[in-house]
Amino acid sequence: MQPIPTHDLTKSDTLRFSAGRTHVFVQAKTAATNIRANVPAPKPERDRNFEIGWKHRFSPKAELDFAGFYTDVTDRIVRIVRGGSYYNVDQTKICGVELGYQQTFTPKLSGFANYTWMSAEDKSNGITTVAAGIPHQMMNLGLTYREGKWRTTLLGRAVRGWTNGSSYPNSSGYMTMDLDLRYEPQTDLAVFLRVNNLFNKDYQDKLYHPAEGTNVLLGVDMTF
Numbered sequence: 001m002q003p004i005p006t007h008d009l010t011k012s013d014t015l016r017f018s019a020g021r022t023h024v025f026v027q028a029k030t031a032a033t034n035i036r037a038n039v040p041a042p043k044p045e046r047d048r049n050f051e052i053g054w055k056h057r058f059s060p061k062a063e064l065d066f067a068g069f070y071t072d073v074t075d076r077i078v079r080i081v082r083g084g085s086y087y088n089v090d091q092t093k094i095c096g097v098e099l100g101y102q103q104t105f106t107p108k109l110s111g112f113a114n115y116t117w118m119s120a121e122d123k124s125n126g127i128t129t130v131a132a133g134i135p136h137q138m139m140n141l142g143l144t145y146r147e148g149k150w151r152t153t154l155l156g157r158a159v160r161g162w163t164n165g166s167s168y169p170n171s172s173g174y175m176t177m178d179l180d181l182r183y184e185p186q187t188d189l190a191v192f193l194r195v196n197n198l199f200n201k202d203y204q205d206k207l208y209h210p211a212e213g214t215n216v217l218l219g220v221d222m223t224f
Helices: 028-036
Strands: 002-008 013-024 045-059 062-078 087-104 109-124 127-130 137-147 150-159 174-186 189-196 204-206 215-222
Antiparallel strands (some): 002 013, 045 062, 109 137, 137 150, 150 174, 189 215
16 A cells, blocks of 8 residues: 655644555465365455544654545455355455554553444445455554563454354454563564463354464564
């Protein structure tokens, strides 16, 4: 997406607009699933994206961001049934709004919260339906504490359920928490330990796709 330069309305308010096109090509794993089922691989997905946003800075320690967006997707790649084939939806239209807030409480403690509301429709063979597999509402929360070269972040994610097509039941919503511990000996290197699904929530992120329980990831981030 290529952004058009932002415009400072005042010292505290900034207006922005962006527009772009993206192509999503079929992954090898996706194509292999369809080939094994003797079904043609899906066509590439083509997206047109538009966003207009406004940011207000209450102070150097607090800012609010509001944006409206619209996405027009041709040949959206979808799979509803676990283990089933992937297929294309002729056209999907997605519109919504996002609201985000960031706050620095102390030099060591900061937090953020953002909320997204979306409305999405699928159109195939001249029939329009509620888009399958796209959440209606999402919220993310985060709290970060820094102490020297150590950083600890607690992340929360809440998703309201979505429809899975007329032949399948709707997925229920869920909320999960993750914990991220990092040690950064230098600016371009970090060692991290991430605990996903901290409270071992039993949920499905898609129909018939049970998410993993509590799991741990240890790794290294390097910036070149």
